[in-house]
Amino acid sequence: MSIVDAIRADAAGLLQTGRAKLVLGYRNRQGRRAPILLADAAGADQLVYDAECRQNLAAYLRKPEVRQQFPVAVVAGPPVMRSLVMLSAESQIPAGAVTVLAVGENEYHGALDLAATAQLLREKYADPAPDEELLRRVREVAAMSEEERAAFWTEQFSKCTRCHACRSACPGCYCQWCISKRNVPQWISTADLSHGTFAWNITRAFHHAGRCTLCGACEAACPQGLPLMLLNACVAECVEKEFGHRTGYDLEEKPLIGSWRPEDDDGFVR
């Protein structure tokens, strides 16, 4: 049975038996892949899966219309699985609310609960193959002087129209009142001048330090082609180096920027 057939069969089965009231998966749309939220088993034959599936379906778990339908099932590759584990660790997913239709590099691992998903990730997907091209660009940025780096990122962010497609696409962005929308005080300028676009993009990247699974959904969503994966990878590189932290493998993990360990480096305290 092909991976896609197996996904379809499991999705239909979960919907038919009521073990899921909604299946979040991918469908074909004009040559590309788009999310589909299925409530009816008869629609399961629309489900597809391949490397072109770039949306992170875990982002839908913040939608009230989806939460009202718990339990749900989510078609997930390793980055999405890690996002689901991360969300659970951050108390965003009630127990039993999500079944994962776990798809690996070349195999389908079946319908798993989150505990089994975390275990699968630890056993089989703990060391994702690095994206060499991305790493090269990260090193290129790291080698810049501070001025060059500031100029580089200012130039990149100048194309940002503050549409917030990146935020919508990201499962980690579930704040009901995003900091960019707060106006008492106005933390981040709403204008498209550099102090607004720079602050927004950098703040968002920092808010995802240690939470980002480098799924790529944000960059895929950005209509202006901002190199968001490069930004996230630069942050992830720092997180890896300083804290050795990778999110999404442990349901009990503590969030990086929300917790402290005695062995954390405090050399920056002067």
Add this chain to the structure above:
Amino acid sequence: MKLLRADRLAELAAALAARGYRVIAPIRQGRIVRLAEWRPGAAIETAGISANSVKDFLFPRSEIIDRYSLNGGDFVQKEVTPEAIKTVALAVRPCDAGSVSVLDTVFNWDSNDAFYNARREACTVVSLACVRADEHCFCTSVGGSPGSSEGADAVLRAAGGGEQLIFEPLTPKGRALAEAAGGALAEGEAAADPVAEIPLRFDIKAVRDWLAGNFESPLWQEFASACLGCGACAYACPSCHCFDMQDESNRKESVRYRNWDSCGLALFTLHTSGHNPRSTQTARWRQRVMHKLSYIPQRFNLTACMGCGRCSRLCPNGLAISETCEKIARLCKANHEGGTP
């Protein structure tokens, strides 16, 4: 008639720039083609459609509409002069040119928006008729066409199998541009190449009839289910025009920005009391479709969707005005033919 070689479009741009025009044209920037300020050496992309629209230059993403200097609890109003840079929007798609008519109406019905009008008056729109279209284009379904001259001061049309471009001025601004172009345009005769054939994707009349009577339909939840409420579609859309006004200040001065906004964003209608009339994404997607295809047509007798297909190309989650309309039209057809939708 005026002609130029298709591979010499950049020379036309250079001639216009030399005569004081800021030239905006479709330029490739990495993996995106964007309408941006042309600089010598930049190639103008005549195939495809830019990610952004000509709206950016008439109604920019952010602009300052009021300014104050502050001194403790006192303030002094400052003058804000609407920006008016002599501009030519060169080789934009006809759907973009057509959207200017929608923006003209919105910004001038009942009262005149000086900021929009200053840019509008200073801008000459030169559209380039489409000889090709992609699967996202649907201008013909909303009353447009790939060869339309609506909203344009001048139109470029491919001729001689794409080797030539015919330049046809339509308005005084277009004629002034032709004159400024000088030797970049030659005299000659050519027959325009056929424009793209864009099949109708849906019956707009059937869709509008359905919209008028189905505000409460449970189908809206299905249409909107994959929408995550970003502003990508509205911001890229050439005719979307909703905006926010926002003050920002330091101790010495404050500015009032007029920023793009979208009815698809969650906080658009949120009252300070916490009540939100459109509190679900379903309600917000419905508003988007209704405003463009039902309410604005009712009120102003024009369709506020050009069928440019940007929403369809850019939505990360596969939504589009066309997608919803196609679903509605299929439903109407099935009902009409007595089948189950």
Add this chain to the structure above:
Amino acid sequence: MNIYKPVVMRLLEAREEAPDVRTFRLEFLDAAARSDFFSRYRVGQFGLYGVPGAGESTFCVASPPTRQEYIECTFRKNGRVTQALQDREAGQCITFRGPYGNCFPMDSWRGKDILFVAGGIALPPVRSVIWNVLDRRSDFGAVTIVYGARTAADLVYKDELEQWGARPDVNLMLTVDPGGQTPEWKGKVDFVPNLLKALPAAANSVAVVCGPPIMIKLSLPVLRERGFSTADIYTTLENRMKCGVGKCGRCNVGPMYVCKDGPVFTAKQLETLPQADM
């Protein structure tokens, strides 16, 4: 001409009406601005009141065009702009844009009985009409005012309520929600819609109804039952607004812009609008 450019007004006086609710009395700094405003102002219209650096907020003009030395507005402190406004002291300035919107068609009410129904912080838009009616008292028939709030402390314009109640040509009924009364409270204790049931049948009357959505929802059937036609029941819609001139799209409901086609609507007109968007 910049349609978004406000004029400057001076705060003459700020009165505390209820917890966090204040009435501002404002005068135009510029005589030309004042005469321009009063040449156009009709009761029911609203303005955008602002503090540079904080922004603008939308309130009705709570005083009538029959009084031209000042305008008033009444608002609750709720967010960034209303906080900045309430931080203003007498003598300081704010910005103002208006008058915007449509108005109550008071000329068509000549000779009719008028019923005013208001709840809580929604008395201000009704108050401008009440003052206008009282300033032209002989133009109208019987005047009845039914006003309630959650608690006695939440009633606004307390001094004026006393004045209205003391007038022989006004029938005033004040009420608080059950549990909202104090030992000194002398008015009724009931929800506003219930008080409407005791009113006489309507004949040659119009009703002006403003209040929280639930109050309106429950009052309309009672009024219809009392004989008011939906074309004779007037209310004001409140929407989040920014431009106030029908361009920014925020107050769009159905084909209407509340800032241009409203804020005054009849119940009959409201029936044509999508209820779910209100």
